[in-house]
Amino acid sequence: MDPQLWHCSECGDEREFVQPSCVDGHTEDGGLCPEWACIDCGAALVTGVDVRELVASGLTHAA
Structure with a gap:
């Protein structure tokens, strides 16, 4: 699949994701x-x- 542009929380702006x-x-x-x-x-x-x-699977917790 072609790269997609999304906001990256680590970089702090829009980046390409693959x-x-x-x-x-x-x-x-x-x-x-x-x-x-x-x-x-x-x-x-x-x-x-x-x-x-x-949340139900325990992979994360509810905030």
């Missing part, structure tokens, strides 16, 4: 991998994730 190779199986059924990385600093960005699922 998708690394998906090792979690998101693309096996033709779906899109939600993981992106800033090309300047490597900060991770996850798109299209329901935050409620992350």
Whole structure:
């Protein structure tokens, strides 16, 4: 997939993000991998994730 422009919280402004190779199986059924990385600093960005699922799974905490 082509690079996408998004705000990078680490860099403090808009940067290009690319998708690394998906090792979690998101693309096996033709779906899109939600993981992106800033090309300047490597900060991770996850798109299209329901935050409620992350909280329920314990991967993050509610603020």
